[in-house]
Each structure stands twice: as C-alpha cells, then as structure tokens.
Amino acid sequence: MSVRALVVDPSVSESVRPADVPDPVAGPDQVVLEVHHASLNHGDLNDARTGRVPPGAVLGSDAAGVVVQAAADGTGPAVGTRVVALTAGAFAERTTVGVDGLAPVPESVDLVTAAALPVAGLAALRSLRAAGLTSRKRVLVTGASGGVGRFAVQLAAHAGAHVIASVGSAGRGEGLAKAGAAEVLIGLADLDRPVDIVIDNVGGPQLVEAWSMLAPGGSLQSVGWTSGQPATFPPYSTIGPAKSLTSFVNEGEFAADLAILVQLVAEGALRTEIGWHGSWENVAEAGKALRGRQVNGKAVLDIDTHGRRHAAEDVVVEPR
Ligand SMILES: NC(=O)c1ccc[n+]([C@@H]2O[C@H](COP(=O)([O-])OP(=O)(O)OC[C@H]3O[C@@H](n4cnc5c(N)ncnc54)[C@H](OP(=O)(O)O)[C@@H]3O)[C@@H](O)[C@H]2O)c1
Known part of the structure; x- marks a missing residue:
C-alpha cells in the first residue's frame, strides 16, 4: 500500500x-x-x-x-x-x-x-530557557514577526520579561504588542538600552548589532539565520565583560516540552x-x-x- x-x-x-x-x-x-x-x-x-x-x-x-x-x-x-x-x-x-x-x-x-x-514553539521555549529567562529581564526577539518570534514574544512576556520585538516593517509587527511585546521596533536602530537576552532568528548584520546591545552576563541565542547574510564583527567587539553567543538546535526528546506548549495553548496563555x-x-x-x-x-x-x-x-x- x-x-x-x-x-x-x-x-x-x-x-x-x-x-x-x-x-x-x-x-x-x-x-x-x-x-x-x-x-x-x-x-x-x-x-x-x-x-x-x-x-x-x-x-x-x-x-x-x-x-x-x-x-x-x-x-x-x-x-x-x-x-x-x-x-x-x-x-x-x-x-x-x-x-x-x-x-x-x-x-x-x-x-x-x-x-x-512543534519546531517553532520548541525553539522559542528552549532557547528562552537556555538563555536563563526570568521575570523582569529585557528580552530582544529579532524576526519577531515569524513563527519562532511570535512564540518567543508570548512566552517571554508570560514569564514577566520586558519584551522588545524587532521586525522588518510596521505591517510585520501587527499583533505583537497584543501578544505581549512592550516595544515593537523596526530593525534595531531605536534600541536604546542593553538587553539581557537575545533570541535571534535573523543572523547577519542584525546579529552583530544585537550582540553590541547585549548586557554583561547576557545570552544571545542564535536560533536562525533568515537573512542569509554573513555576520562581520568589528574588531574587539567580542572583548569585554563576559556575555555569550550560543548556537541553538532543537534536539533530543520533545514529548515533555510539546506537552508544556499544548498546555499553555489550552490555558489561553499561548496563541x-x-x-x-x-x-x-x-x-x-x-x-x-x-x-x-x-x-x-x-x-x-x-x-x-x-x-x-x-x-x-x-x-x-x-x-x-
Ligand atoms: N535552530 C533550530 O533548531 C531552529 C528551530 C526553528 C527555526 N529555526 C530557524 O529560525 C529562523 C526563524 O524561523 P521561523 O520559523 O520563525 O521563520 P519565519 O516564520 O520565516 O520568520 C523569520 C523572520 O525573519 C525575518 N527576516 C529578516 N530578514 C529576512 C530575510 N532576508 N528573508 C526572510 N525573512 C527575514 C522576517 O521578519 P521581517 O519580515 O519582519 O523582517 C521573518 O518573519 C529560521 O532561520 C529557521 O530556520 C531554527
């Protein structure tokens, strides 16, 4: 058959x-x-x-x-x-x-x-967890208009974080404030204060810019690279108080985290x-x-x- x-x-x-x-x-x-x-x-x-x-x-x-x-x-x-x-x-x-x-x-x-x-929700949940998400942290999500981004914005906001969503245009940012973003930015030029966590879905120059805005002790999770562009770090930009850029991949067993996502949807905490x-x-x-x-x-x-x-x-x- x-x-x-x-x-x-x-x-x-x-x-x-x-x-x-x-x-x-x-x-x-x-x-x-x-x-x-x-x-x-x-x-x-x-x-x-x-x-x-x-x-x-x-x-x-x-x-x-x-x-x-x-x-x-x-x-x-x-x-x-x-x-x-x-x-x-x-x-x-x-x-x-x-x-x-x-x-x-x-x-x-x-x-x-x-x-x-599954893929997008788990990436959002697990990258935020790996970054040490807690309430009141400042969390930047790049490519926030997409699948991973919209889940990451909601999950971080649900945890009590101050969420900054970065998108490509005003239209792409539709619904993100309602989803929990305290700030919706077009690109990163208007990001005026350092952040504790970056969930980066875009890569390329935006990753470099986000890295420059990451506070000491902060964590940048490199989840995706939709820009397809190379990232060129200026000399010495990786020197200074410790902060980390960590690669991310969905791997291992998924059942328990899928159950968490389903439960959040059932409770109305995740759309x-x-x-x-x-x-x-x-x-x-x-x-x-x-x-x-x-x-x-x-x-x-x-x-x-x-x-x-x-x-x-x-x-x-x-x-x-
Ligand atoms: N590591 C892992 O295990 C894992 C898991 C899931 C996803 N990912 C990766 O994470 C990234 C995001 O996934 P997703 O499902 O959220 O994708 P998506 O729904 O397509 O969203 C990606 C966002 O990236 C932004 N973007 C910026 N520059 C872009 C360009 N040149 N071309 C296309 N989009 C661009 C877009 O936002 P604007 O239009 O607003 O700029 C878009 O909304 C992808 O690279 C995906 O492969 C990795």
Missing part, C-alpha cells in the same frame, strides 16, 4: 512535490499517525533546497493528527488519541512518530493550532498566529510566502488529499 506525501524534488518550485510513497512501517516504540495538518517551516524549505532531506524523501517536521496504530512495545498513546508531533517526514497522509516525539492534544485545542507548535492556511497541494505557494516574508506567524497545511477534509473540530482558525 502507498500513501500520498510531499517529497523533495530539486527540479520543481520550492523543491517539493506530491508523490505516492510506501506506507510507513512503525518501529516498536513508534505510533502510526494519520496526519490531518502540518506546518511548514523555514527549516523544511532549507532541508529540501540543500539536500539535507534527500530527493525522493518525504519532507516535513510538524504534524498533528490521530493515532491509527499504537506503539507495539505498549508505550505511548492509544489508537484514536489526538496528538501533535515533531517527526521527520511529517508531510504525508500517514507517518511514524517515536513516542518521545509527541504529546496528546486535548479536545479544547484544535489540531490546526497544534500543528503550528498560534496563523498567517497562511491552505491545502498541502498549495505548498509551493506557502513556501514562497514564507520566504517572501509575507506570513505573519505560521503557515499550516491541511492534509486534504482527494477532497477529503478533516473533521470540522480540527479547524477553528480561519485563513487570513
């Missing part, structure tokens, strides 16, 4: 196209997930373009759906459980997920919202801003919008092959 999926193909737009692939076979500690919604990340596009996910392989990382086969070793959720997962090969009608890579989703949280959480929402058949359109800085927040794909729509309760967020 085969399933419909989105596979890497460097010869087509955004290097991803639909294809039939073999039905996934679960290992003993894996469930089979029927994917209802998946979110598209900058990293997925990079994976396809660079060959990190090889041609012909199924793309995708973020999935939300329903367990259709429980793990053979008896761990993890039962058949019928709604879950969110971070797993390789998420863009498929069915995929396998290790039980350490998923969390149950309560009925009060719709699966479209859940699908937006998923969805700036693009549509069929996975239009993945190239979503990719162009994401790379073109036209998506405020996340892009979510409906896995709706052959006109099949998932249950209405999956969807409470309207496309914008």
Whole structure:
C-alpha cells in the first residue's frame, strides 16, 4: 500500500512535490499517525533546497493528527488519541512518530493550532530557557514577526520579561504588542538600552548589532539565520565583560516540552498566529510566502488529499 506525501524534488518550485510513497512501517516504540495538518517551516524549505532531506524523501517536521496504530512495545498513546508531533517526514497522509516525539492534544485545542507548535514553539521555549529567562529581564526577539518570534514574544512576556520585538516593517509587527511585546521596533536602530537576552532568528548584520546591545552576563541565542547574510564583527567587539553567543538546535526528546506548549495553548496563555492556511497541494505557494516574508506567524497545511477534509473540530482558525 502507498500513501500520498510531499517529497523533495530539486527540479520543481520550492523543491517539493506530491508523490505516492510506501506506507510507513512503525518501529516498536513508534505510533502510526494519520496526519490531518502540518506546518511548514523555514527549516523544511532549507532541508529540501540543500539536500539535507534527500530527493525522493518525504519532507516535513510538524504534524498533528490521530493515532491509527499504537506503539507495539505498549508505550505511548492509544489508537484514536489526538496528538501533535515533531517527526521527520511529517508531510504525508500517514507517518511514524517515536513516542518521545509527541504529546496528546486535548479536545479544547484544535489540531490546526497544534500543528503550528512543534519546531517553532520548541525553539522559542528552549532557547528562552537556555538563555536563563526570568521575570523582569529585557528580552530582544529579532524576526519577531515569524513563527519562532511570535512564540518567543508570548512566552517571554508570560514569564514577566520586558519584551522588545524587532521586525522588518510596521505591517510585520501587527499583533505583537497584543501578544505581549512592550516595544515593537523596526530593525534595531531605536534600541536604546542593553538587553539581557537575545533570541535571534535573523543572523547577519542584525546579529552583530544585537550582540553590541547585549548586557554583561547576557545570552544571545542564535536560533536562525533568515537573512542569509554573513555576520562581520568589528574588531574587539567580542572583548569585554563576559556575555555569550550560543548556537541553538532543537534536539533530543520533545514529548515533555510539546506537552508544556499544548498546555499553555489550552490555558489561553499561548496563541498560534496563523498567517497562511491552505491545502498541502498549495505548498509551493506557502513556501514562497514564507520566504517572501509575507506570513505573519505560521503557515499550516491541511492534509486534504482527494477532497477529503478533516473533521470540522480540527479547524477553528480561519485563513487570513
Ligand atoms: N535552530 C533550530 O533548531 C531552529 C528551530 C526553528 C527555526 N529555526 C530557524 O529560525 C529562523 C526563524 O524561523 P521561523 O520559523 O520563525 O521563520 P519565519 O516564520 O520565516 O520568520 C523569520 C523572520 O525573519 C525575518 N527576516 C529578516 N530578514 C529576512 C530575510 N532576508 N528573508 C526572510 N525573512 C527575514 C522576517 O521578519 P521581517 O519580515 O519582519 O523582517 C521573518 O518573519 C529560521 O532561520 C529557521 O530556520 C531554527
């Protein structure tokens, strides 16, 4: 048997196209997930373009759906459980997920919202944690208009920090003040006081500028590099009272932190801003919008092959 999926193909737009692939076979500690919604990340596009996910392989990382086969070793959720997962090969009608890579989703949280959480939400949660987030710290989030950025702004504000959101234009900053940003800046030129934490999604010159505004003892977490530009540090800019620039990657087990994110959504403490929402058949359109800085927040794909729509309760967020 085969399933419909989105596979890497460097010869087509955004290097991803639909294809039939073999039905996934679960290992003993894996469930089979029927994917209802998946979110598209900058990293997925990079994976396809660079060959990190090889041609012909199924793309995708973020999935939300329903367990259709429980793990053979008896761990993890039962058949019928709604879950969110971070797993390789998420863009498929069915995929396998290790039980350490998923969390149950309560009925009060719709699966479209859940699908937006894994990669971006975990990056925001874990980079803030690694930076030593506490209340009253001054936290700068660059690329705050995007997926990681909007989660980081909310999570830092929720912890009682003074959050400064940096975006590319006024329109890109829409909703960030309501999300908890005390200041929304266009670029960093108007940042007038040092910050304790930087969550940097942009890299390049903006990383260098952010580093110059990092207070002694501060932590800059290099999460992403959407600018694609090199960072050139002026001589001696890394000399002085100790502060750190730390590389970041989502790795290890995700279940516990996914559960935290889902819980925050259920409590109304975390919103998923969805700036693009549509069929996975239009993945190239979503990719162009994401790379073109036209998506405020996340892009979510409906896995709706052959006109099949998932249950209405999956969807409470309207496309914008
Ligand atoms: N290390 C990890 O484990 C990890 C995990 C998740 C994400 N990431 C990386 O973190 C970065 C942010 O991810 P995301 O999901 O938040 O991406 P996103 O939704 O596309 O947001 C990225 C933001 O970067 C800003 N940006 C600045 N210069 C840009 C340019 N030249 N081209 C495109 N965007 C530009 C954009 O904001 P403005 O338009 O307002 O300037 C955009 O909103 C990406 O590089 C991603 O690959 C890494």
